[in-house]
Each structure stands twice: as structure tokens, then as C-alpha cells.
Amino acid sequence: MADSRSDSVLPLLSLAAILSVLLLDYGSVQANRIVAGVGHSLWSALGSGLATLLLLSLLAILVLNSLPNLSLLTKLKLARLKPHRYSKLYSYTLLLFLLLQMPFGLAWFAAIQIPESQPFARAAPGAGFWLLLFFSFLMLLELQRSTAHRHWLGLGIGLSTLAAWWLCLQLGWLDSLALVREYRSQQGPFKQALQSHLLLVGGTLLLSALLGGLLTALILNFRSLQSSVFALLNFLQTIPSIALFSLLIAPLSALSMQFPWLQSLGIRGIGWAPALIALVAYSLLPMVRNCTVALQQVSAEVLQSAQAMGMNRVQLFFQVRLPLALPVMIEGLRITCIQAIGLTAVAALIGTGGFGNFIFQGLGQAAMDLILLGALPIIALAMVADYLFSAAAKYWQPGVSHD
Amino acid sequence: MIELRRLSKHFADTTAVDAIDLSIARGELCVLVGTSGCGKSTTLRMINRLIEYSEGTLMVDGRPIDQLDAVQLRRRMGYAIQSTGLFPHWTVAQNIGLVPRLLKWPKSKIAQRVDELLNLLNMPAREFADKYPQQLSGGQAQRVGVARALAGDPDILLMDEPFAALDPITRSNLQDELLRILHQMGKTIVFVTHDIDEALKLADRIVIMDQGRIVQQGSAHELLSQPANEFVSQLLGKADRGLKQASLRQVQERMQPNIQGYQSEQPSISAKASLKQALSAMLWHQQDYLWVLDHQQQPQGLIELADIIPTKPQHRRPRS
Amino acid sequence: MRGLARLGPLWQPCLLLALLGLLVHNLANWESLFRLVQPDTRQVIYSRDSFSYLLWQHLALVGLAVVGSLMIGLSAAILVTRTRGRAFLPLVNQLASMGQTVPPVAVLALAVPVLGFGNPATVVALLIYGLFPIVRNGIAGLQGIDGAVLESARGMGMSAMQILWQVELPLAAKVILAGVRTSTTFAIATAAIGSTVGARTLGDPIISGLINGNNAYVIQGALLIGLLAISLDALFSAVDKWLPSTH
Ligand SMILES: Nc1ncnc2c1ncn2[C@@H]1O[C@H](COP(=O)(O)OP(=O)(O)O)[C@@H](O)[C@H]1O
Numbered sequence: 001m002a003d004s005r006s007d008s009v010l011p012l013l014s015l016a017a018i019l020s021v022l023l024l025d026y027g028s029v030q031a032n033r034i035v036a037g038v039g040h041s042l043w044s045a046l047g048s049g050l051a052t053l054l055l056l057s058l059l060a061i062l063v064l065n066s067l068p069n070l071s072l073l074t075k076l077k078l079a080r081l082k083p084h085r086y087s088k089l090y091s092y093t094l095l096l097f098l099l100l101q102m103p104f105g106l107a108w109f110a111a112i113q114i115p116e117s118q119p120f121a122r123a124a125p126g127a128g129f130w131l132l133l134f135f136s137f138l139m140l141l142e143l144q145r146s147t148a149h150r151h152w153l154g155l156g157i158g159l160s161t162l163a164a165w166w167l168c169l170q171l172g173w174l175d176s177l178a179l180v181r182e183y184r185s186q187q188g189p190f191k192q193a194l195q196s197h198l199l200l201v202g203g204t205l206l207l208s209a210l211l212g213g214l215l216t217a218l219i220l221n222f223r224s225l226q227s228s229v230f231a232l233l234n235f236l237q238t239i240p241s242i243a244l245f246s247l248l249i250a251p252l253s254a255l256s257m258q259f260p261w262l263q264s265l266g267i268r269g270i271g272w273a274p275a276l277i278a279l280v281a282y283s284l285l286p287m288v289r290n291c292t293v294a295l296q297q298v299s300a301e302v303l304q305s306a307q308a309m310g311m312n313r314v315q316l317f318f319q320v321r322l323p324l325a326l327p328v329m330i331e332g333l334r335i336t337c338i339q340a341i342g343l344t345a346v347a348a349l350i351g352t353g354g355f356g357n358f359i360f361q362g363l364g365q366a367a368m369d370l371i372l373l374g375a376l377p378i379i380a381l382a383m384v385a386d387y388l389f390s391a392a393a394k395y396w397q398p399g400v401s402h403d
Numbered sequence: 404m405i406e407l408r409r410l411s412k413h414f415a416d417t418t419a420v421d422a423i424d425l426s427i428a429r430g431e432l433c434v435l436v437g438t439s440g441c442g443k444s445t446t447l448r449m450i451n452r453l454i455e456y457s458e459g460t461l462m463v464d465g466r467p468i469d470q471l472d473a474v475q476l477r478r479r480m481g482y483a484i485q486s487t488g489l490f491p492h493w494t495v496a497q498n499i500g501l502v503p504r505l506l507k508w509p510k511s512k513i514a515q516r517v518d519e520l521l522n523l524l525n526m527p528a529r530e531f532a533d534k535y536p537q538q539l540s541g542g543q544a545q546r547v548g549v550a551r552a553l554a555g556d557p558d559i560l561l562m563d564e565p566f567a568a569l570d571p572i573t574r575s576n577l578q579d580e581l582l583r584i585l586h587q588m589g590k591t592i593v594f595v596t597h598d599i600d601e602a603l604k605l606a607d608r609i610v611i612m613d614q615g616r617i618v619q620q621g622s623a624h625e626l627l628s629q630p631a632n633e634f635v636s637q638l639l640g641k642a643d644r645g646l647k648q649a650s651l652r653q654v655q656e657r658m659q660p661n662i663q664g665y666q667s668e669q670p671s672i673s674a675k676a677s678l679k680q681a682l683s684a685m686l687w688h689q690q691d692y693l694w695v696l697d698h699q700q701q702p703q704g705l706i707e708l709a710d711i712i713p714t715k716p717q718h719r720r721p722r723s
Numbered sequence: 724m725r726g727l728a729r730l731g732p733l734w735q736p737c738l739l740l741a742l743l744g745l746l747v748h749n750l751a752n753w754e755s756l757f758r759l760v761q762p763d764t765r766q767v768i769y770s771r772d773s774f775s776y777l778l779w780q781h782l783a784l785v786g787l788a789v790v791g792s793l794m795i796g797l798s799a800a801i802l803v804t805r806t807r808g809r810a811f812l813p814l815v816n817q818l819a820s821m822g823q824t825v826p827p828v829a830v831l832a833l834a835v836p837v838l839g840f841g842n843p844a845t846v847v848a849l850l851i852y853g854l855f856p857i858v859r860n861g862i863a864g865l866q867g868i869d870g871a872v873l874e875s876a877r878g879m880g881m882s883a884m885q886i887l888w889q890v891e892l893p894l895a896a897k898v899i900l901a902g903v904r905t906s907t908t909f910a911i912a913t914a915a916i917g918s919t920v921g922a923r924t925l926g927d928p929i930i931s932g933l934i935n936g937n938n939a940y941v942i943q944g945a946l947l948i949g950l951l952a953i954s955l956d957a958l959f960s961a962v963d964k965w966l967p968s969t970h
């Protein structure tokens with residue numbers, strides 16, 4: 001009984017996906033960059049063939065996964081329905097199809113709906129498309145929960161989806177997509193934004209790791225400092241980012257007025273200097289908290305027995321304490337990195353560049369595609385960082401073998 | 404009166420309780436004993452519908468329990484468990500007053516009931532009523548758990564290893580108290596334990612379970628004198644069986660009302676002591692008789708080794 | 724009595740809030756002070772809206788969003804921890820933790836194409852972002868309750884609703900509160916950035932100051948936002964101390 005209920009998630013998700021592609025626009029076409037788009041339903045966007053195929057796949061997932069739920073039939077002995085032996089395999093295949101068709105579908109949509117006479121018209125995915133993507137992703141997560149080798153499988157599906165997009169982009173099939181148009185016209189600034197975003201995040205990570213390490217060492221050696229250091233770091237973390245960035249402007253510009261050589265280093269009231277200071281200030285809390293917790297939680301028994309074996313302090317630290325503490329410390333890095341990626345976007349307000357620039361420019365010009373061009377890479381960066389650091393933490397988990 | 408007829412419970416891959424028959428009379432203290440995992444707790448929880456049974460019938464006071472409202476049913480049954488499950492955000496008084504509150508008793512009556520129960524369990528209300536559970540010792544918390552189970556004045560009390568986590572002395576004290584209180588109140592009790600000595604001490608009737616089945620049921624004496632199979636005698640502690648049986652009988656049941664020749668300096672024993680204690684004293688003093696005294700230290704009679712081991716002629720040791 | 728005694732730590736947020744009130748009402752009178760920062764500018768006090776208007780506006784946005792996140796997020800956490808909704812628990816948990824990796828600015832930015840400029844988009848963005856910590860903490864709090872406590876609550880004959888309101892929610896309160904606190908901190912910071920999507924908040928003076936190169940405006944906005952965030956955080960800290968500890 002309990003088992004059959006747990007299968008209600010996938011049917012519900014596929015139902016939600018069906019409803020959203022049926023009821024919402026799958027895409028829209030704009031005559032140019034600024035005017036509002038004209039919405040297209042699934043049928044008019046993809047043509048009846050692909051639209052039917054897409055709906056049928058969703059329906060198939062719904063039916064495949066609701067068989068064990070039809071317990072009424074089973075109870076009445078009208079039918080003895082069991083989950084099909086291969087229902088999971090089929091569901092995976094259907095989902096892979098749904099994910100892989102997305103770029104091709106969009107290309108097809110642009111091809112059939114943008115008239116030759118309008119070279120500046122651009123196509124954009126609509127709410128139906130985004131929700132389909134979202135629900136497909138959720139279905140994938142749910143399917144993966146009960147699958148062996150799920151990490152490799154997930155990686156495989158993710159990579160093949162990316163490959164499909166890359167292929168369509170390379171072939172130029174997506175050129176009339178609004179976001180691609182926007183990117184093509186901003187190629188230079190985009191590279192620059194990526195560079196400055198990564199530089200600032202990287203610099204923050206490096207500096208806060210150094211400073212955080214120092215603070216952690218201080219706390220571990222002088223326990224009495226612990227509560228006041230954490231009170232201070234907590235306090236810093238509470239201050240809204242935009243306020244901290246702004247409050248640093250006046251003192252820094254005063255400083256650089258006083259000492260012109262600072263200006264030659266690029267240290268001014270606005271720009272990377274106040275941003276970096278604020279970013280490091282925010283990063284210290286997750287960094288120091290995770291490092292101290294990680295190092296303090298290594299059990300006294302383990303340390304004692306290591307000492308009893310005759311390890312000296314340095315050996316003790318590098319061979320016992322650090323390896324045991326590493327995953328939690330990496331988790332600190334993960335939090336810091338994700339937080340820094342988001343805050344760097346805000347720092348664009350004080351002139352640091354980065355993807356935040358596109359967002360705020362786009363907001364200023366009411367150019368939605370430019371906003372997306374800033375927001376989507378930020379989300380992607382955060383996701384990639386999350387994935388990499390989580391994988392690293394898992395890899396360095398002590399006492400777990402990797403094969 | 405609780406009646407289980409061919410009652411079973413199947414979990415996904417195990418049969419926890421397998422077609423058991425059991426009827427527990429009003430006012431009886433019935434103890435379910437068995438090794439861990441044999442289905443005792445499951446049986447108990449089916450009685451207050453914390454677990455719904457799979458097959459069979461279960462009747463309380465002649466009515467099948469699936470016709471009763473589960474919530475109402477539970478308010479009529481006290482329930483105490485090993486880990487107490489006291490509500491950490493409520494004071495002792497609030498914890499004990501829970502069921503009366505659910506039953507919508509007037510406030511003054513609840514307060515009175517809480518005081519009464521605390522005093523009954525030797526926990527002065529003034530000292531303990533406003534404490535929080537984390538401020539109590541294990542034994543105190545367990546008392547509060549029992550008090551909470553008794554608070555709504557239920558006819559039936561279900562107890563799942565309530566004393567298992569306590570040290571032997573506290574446990575023994577609580578067992579004595581429980582017996583005293585229960586004899587005062589005449590409740591029907593189903594008590595679960597894995598400790599055979601606890602069962603022998605408390606039970607009117609012992610039900611021995613193994614792998615979801617009832618292996619044997621009866622009074623402590625019946626079990627000790629006629630264990631149904633190897634498992635039961637193993638559980639009863641084969642080698643100690645005689646001593647266990649002796650511990651159930653009091654000296655006054657076997658003594659001779661004969662105080663001729665009484666001398667106060669000679670070894671003696673209380674009339675309420677068990678035969679086991681008498682045997683021990685005889686061994687200690689290397690003497691085959693003891694004087695029996697009442698609680699005012701007055702001589703009541705004499706007990707001899709032969710009274711404890713009444714040898715029938717055919718059981719005499721063969722002489723070579 | 725015990726409750727009142729525990730209210731002791733309340734003086735700290737009260738003091739901070741009083742300071743905030745003082746600043747909001749008197750900042751406009753301290754022109755000479757701000758002239759020091761910005762000697763060459765004609766106007767050194769932000770005056771497009773009064774500070775008190777902006778403060779209320781900011782608070783209203785944050786309040787609406789956090790109350791919304793709390794209601795929706797807590798309901799979700801409750802639903803997926805019931806037997807009926809248990810199937811959704813892993814997915815919802817995973818979703819909430821993934822949601823927390825999305826930067827709040829991105830959520831705010833994405834709200835605009837969907838909902839347009841202005842207050843509604845800001846509130847919805849804050850609300851959605853605020854859901855994640857509340858859902859996560861809600862689930863953690865409800866699942867962290869000792870199983871024996873729940874078993875005995877059922878065994879005593881409490882109904883499912885009584886268990887939820889009298890046992891589960893009070894025992895999870897501290898953890899849930901921590902989630903609300905995180906949400907509020909994010910909401911205050913993100914609402915300030917909401918100025919760029921057309922909401923009227925305490926971020927206005929900062930954005931306007933940054934655009935016009937007027938540091939005095941920037942400082943006024945930053946001071947008030949910083950103080951607001953710190954006072955509310957102190958308030959949460961006081962409430963947390965006031966809640967009885969359950970371990
Ligand atoms: N909720 C449950 N789900 C699945 N199996 C259970 C559950 N509760 C108990 N069991 C199984 O039922 C059997 C009896 O358990 P229980 O009644 O708790 O034993 P006891 O109280 O005698 O130690 C055990 O094998 C146990 O694993």
C-alpha cells in the first residue's frame with residue numbers, strides 16, 4: 001500500500017507538465033527587441049506532429065507510473081496491475097526525449113513562425129516551455145532517487161542535453177532566438193562580464209580562505225575569542241549587501257583622495273575595491289564557521305589514540321585532523337562561492353562589471369532578453385559551483401572508497 | 404475485558420504477529436514476555452490502534468475496536484512506553500494533565516488529579532509539578548510517564564517496557580509501587596517486557612511469545628512447573644528455575660506453627676520473605692531450620708529444609 | 724511570570740528600533756553633517772520620498788513576502804511530513820536546497836519578465852526566495868521531533884490536529900523561526916535591490932545616489948537599511964531566546 005502511494009509523484013508531475021504546455025504559451029515571437037511578443041500555443045509553435053509526440057510522451061509517463069496506483073481496480077479484482085517491469089527504463093527514455101527535443105523544437109518553432117520578411121524578429125521560449133523544462137527536471141530527480149548509479153546517469157543525461165543545445169547553436173539553428181541574438185550583439189561585453197565575475201569570485205574565495213584560515217587558527221588557539229568573533233561575523237552577515245557596498249564607498253574614496261597612489265592601483269570609492277572588501281566580509285562567516293566546526297568535531301578519542309601512537313602535532317594535524325575535517329571545510333567553500341557569485345551580481349551596482357551589469361542595464365532599458373542574459377549565467381555559475389564543490393566534498397569524504 | 408481472536412499483523416516483509424488468541428479479564432495484570440522482535444510491542448499497539456491489525460478480531464468490552472473511534476478509544480486507555488515520550492515543552496503538571504484536558508475535565512479537577520497522582524508516585528507535587536522533563540532523573544521521568552498514563556482514570560493500562568531503561572534498584576522500587584497502586588485501583592493491565600524476572604514478579608498471567616506466536620500462557624507457577632517446550636524453559640532460565648519458583652512463595656505458606664524451643668539468638672527469617680531467601684539463609688548459617696518472625700519480630704513458627712523441599716518417598720535419593 | 728522574565732532580552736531590539744525611528748525622522752535635519760560628505764552638491768538630503776514612507780514601504784514588502792513564504796512554506800513542510808504527502812518529501816527537500824543555490828538577485832531579475840516592473844514582482848520574488856529556507860527548516864524541525872514523543876501523543880488519544888498544533892509545531896518552533904529569520908534577512912537585502920525593478924524601498928536613495936554620484940544619498944539609504952536589518956535580526960534573536968528550549 002505504502003509503496004503504491006509513493007508512486008503518485010511522477011504522475012502528478014507529468015500531469016502538471018501536460019497542463020502547463022496545454023494551457024500556457026509555448027513560445028512567442030517579437031518583431032524587434034523592445035516590443036511585446038505574440039504568444040504561440042504548443043500546436044502553433046511546434047506544429048501538430050512534434051506537439052502530439054511531446055504530449056504523447058508525457059501521457060505515457062503518466063500512465064506508466066500510475067498503473068500501481070489504480071488500486072481500486074486491483075481491489076475489485078478487475079485487473080491485477082503491477083508496475084511494468086521496464087516502466088523505469090521507458091520513463092527515462094521518454095524524459096531523455098523530452099529534454100533532447102527542446103533545442104530542436106525551439107529551432108523548428110523559429111523556422112516555422114518567423115517570416116523571412118522580418119530579419120529582426122526574434123523567437124523566445126514561453127512559460128509553457130520553461131515549465132516543461134522545470135517539471136521534466138523534477139521528474140528526472142524523482143526517477144533518479146530510486147536508481148542505482150544515479151550520479152553517472154544524471155551526468156550522462158545532463159551532458160547529452162548540453163550537447164544537443166551546443167549542436168543546435170553551432171549549426172546556427174537557434175540564431176533567431178532572442179537570447180542568442182542578444183548574446184551575439186553583446187559577445188565582447190559577455191566575455192568581459194564572465195571574466196570579471198570569475199575574477200571577483202575567485203579573489204574572494206582566495207582571500208577569504210586565507211583570512212578565514214587565520215581566524216580559525218586564532219579561534220582554535222584562543223577559545224575565549226570564539227563567541228566574539230562569531231558575533232562580529234554574524235553581524236556583518238546581517239547587513240544587506242547593497243548597504244555594505246555603499247557604506248564602503250565614502251571611506252574608500254576619501255582614502256584614495258588622500259593617497260593618490262592608491263588610485264593608480266585601482267582602489268577608488270567604486271569599483272572592485274569596496275566590492276572585494278564587502279565580499280570577503282560576507283564570506284568569513286561560512287568559512288570560519290565551517291572550518292572551526294570541522295576541526296573541533298574531530299573526536300577527542302581519535303586525537304588521543306593518534307597521540308598515543310606517537311604522532312607529533314604537525315603529523316596529527318595533517319594526517320588526522322585535516323583529512324577528517326576536509327568535507328565540512330569544502331562545504332564552507334561551497335557556501336562562500338555560491339554566495340559570492342550572487343553578491344558579485346549586486347556589486348555591479350557599484351561598478352564592478354560582471355553579469356550583474358546585464359541585469360541592471362536590462363532593467364534600465366526594460367530589455368527582458370538582456371536581463372536574462374545576465375540572470376541565466378549567474379544561475380548557471382551557481383549551479384556549477386554547487387555541483388563541483390559537492391562532488392569534491394563527497395570525494396574527500398574520509399572512509400569512503402571510490403571505484 | 405480484551406479479546407484477541409486469531410489476530411495477525413503483517414508488515415511489508417515480516418509477519419510480526421501471527422494469529423494469536425488471548426483474552427485478558429477485567430482487573431488482570433497480563434504480561435507479554437519474549438525476546439526482542441517477537442511481536443510484543445506490535446500486539447500492544449494493536450490494542451490501542453496505534454497499529455491497525457491485518458487479520459482476526461480484537462474486541463474491547465465486547466465491541467470490535469474497529470467500530471470504535473481510535474482517538475476516543477485511546478483516551479480510555481493509558482499508555483506508557485520505555486522512552487517515556489514526555490512532551491519536552493510542557494511541565495510535569497501539563498504532561499500529566501494531558502488526557503484529562505483532552506477529556507475536557509474542569510480545571511480544578513485536573514489540578515487536583517495531578518497532585519493526587521504525583522503524591523501517589525512519591526513525587527511531592529510542590530517540588531515537581533512545575534519542572535520540565537529534562538530536569539528529571541530517569542526514574543522520575545518514568546514515574547511521570549506512568550502518572551500521565553493513569554491520569555484520565557482509564558480502565559485499561561498498556562505499558563511497553565516502562566522500566567527497561569532504569570537501574571535495577573530504581574526498577575525494583577517502581578515495580579513495587581506499581582503493584583501497590585494497581586492493587587488499590589483494580590485496573591486491567593497489559594504489560595510488555597523482555598525481562599522474565601519482571602514478568603514473574605508482576606504478572607497474574609504471563610504470556611510467552613516467540614516469532615509472533617504465543618508459546619505458552621499461564622500463571623508464574625504453571626509456567627515454572629510445566630514449561631511447554633525447550634524455548635520456554637530456556638527463557639525461564641533453566642538452571643535457576645527452582646530458585647525462581649522458590650522466590651514466588653512466601654515462608655508463611657510452608658512454616659510449621661510451632662515455636663517450642665525458640666531462642667532469639669538463633670537464626671530467624673521474616674514470615675513474608677520468600678522461600679528462596681529462606682534457602683539462602685539456611686545455606687549461610689549452615690543449619691536446616693529457621694525461626695519465623697512476624698513484622699513485630701514475634702516468633703510465629705519454624706521452617707525446616709524439609710518444608711521447602713517436601714520429599715515424596717519415591718523421590719528420595721537412592722542409597723547405594 | 725516565567726514568560727515575562729524571559730522577555731528580558733527584548734531591550735536590545737527595542738533600542739535598535741528606537742534608534743531607527745529616530746534616524747528616519749531626523750535624518751532630514753542633519754543637512755550640515757551630510758554636506759561634509761558631499762560639499763559641492765546642491766541637495767544632500769534625499770527628498771523624492773520621505774524616509775518614513777520608504778521605511779514603511781520596505782517593511783510592507785518584506786512583511787508581505789515573509790508572511791506569504793511562511794504560510795506557503797510551512798504548509799508545504801507540514802504536508803510532506805504527513806503520511807499522505809510523504810512521497811513528496813525527498814523531492815521537495817531537494818528542490819528547496821537547490822533553490823537556495825540560486826542567487827536572490829537572479830530570482831528578482833527573473834520576476835520582471837514574468838510580472839513586469841514594480842511592487843508585485845518584488846514581493847513575489849522575495850516570497851519565492853523566502854520559501855526555500857522556510858521549507859527546509861520546517862521539514863528539518865518537524866522531522867527532528869523525537870519519535871517517542873509523537874507515539875505517546877497518539878497513544879494518549881490526541882487527534883492529528885491536536886498533535887500538530889500542540890506538539891509538533893511548538894517543538895519545531897525554534898528551527899522554523901531560524902528559517903524565517905534567514906528569509907527575512909534575505910528579503911530585506913533583496914527588497915533594497917528591488918528599487919532597480921521599480922519598487923519603492925529604502926534602496927531608492929542608494930540607487931539614486933549611485934546614479935547621480937551623490938554619496939550623501941547613498942549613506943542615508945545604507946544606514947537605514949543596515950539598521951533595519953540589524954534591528955529585525957535582534958528581534959528574532961530575542962524571540963528565539965524567549966521560546967522555551969526543548970532539548
Ligand atoms: N512499522 C514496522 N514496519 C515494519 N516492520 C515492523 C514495524 N514494526 C515492527 N516491525 C517488525 O515486527 C517484528 C516485531 O516487532 P515488535 O513488535 O516491535 O517486537 P518486540 O516489541 O517484541 O521487540 C520485528 O521483526 C520488527 O522488525
Ligand SMILES: [Mg+2]
Pocket residue numbers: 443444445
Ligand atoms: Mg518492543
